[in-house]
Amino acid sequence: MSDLTTQALHYAIDGLSLRQQAIAGNLANVQTPGYHAKEVDFEQSLSQALSGGNLQGAGGPSVTTSTAPTDADGNNVNASSDIVTLQETTLRYQATVDSLNAKFRMLRGAMGGGFS
């Protein structure tokens, strides 16, 4: 049941969800002295694993700390770019969930349950 498509979409949903949490944390800490923004990357490990044909060996999404220049407080959260990324992340999350739903519809149709 869990073929490569489903696994890849699942992996993307996990990564996007973690990115949303990281951005939420960054925006909550936008005034915290010494706070360094967190960034999530899952695209690299996903595409690497996909080119190998299976996701068994793919590690989880990676969380890194931003090395961008800090302000006088030692904080380097970029609120505007975080909000833009947040919008993008939400849309991509929804698109990925839609794709997963389409996959499930195909499976349901193949099992005789109707494609709609």
Place this chain on the structure above:
Amino acid sequence: MSLFSVFGISGSGMDAYQTWLDAIGGNVANVNDSGPTSQPAYQSRSLIVSEAGTGQVGDGVKVTGVTLGSAQGELAWEPGNPQADVNGMVRHPVVDLPGQMVQMVMAERDYQANVSVITQARQAYESALGLGT
């Protein structure tokens, strides 16, 4: 990590910025206080915030303390003031009003940023809850 963890993270942010707004409100409300020189002046409050938890994704923010401004304040000669001492002096607090107004705008914007994260996360969670239906 809870099921809808963004709500907790951004909720902690809203909480912190609400507290900041409360502190600013208190400072601005007391900007024109006066008191006898025998008593300390109103001390303007500023918050200490730090990252909650151990620095993992999903920890949010928390208010860890308050720093108080000068209790010394500044003395002014107001012989007509009923609180004046024998020399006609009263004590006023030192509140940086323009600074407070700037901080108020910042706290308000940051509060709104956290609310918008919650709105976005809600849309994502709603779509996930519709999976397979």
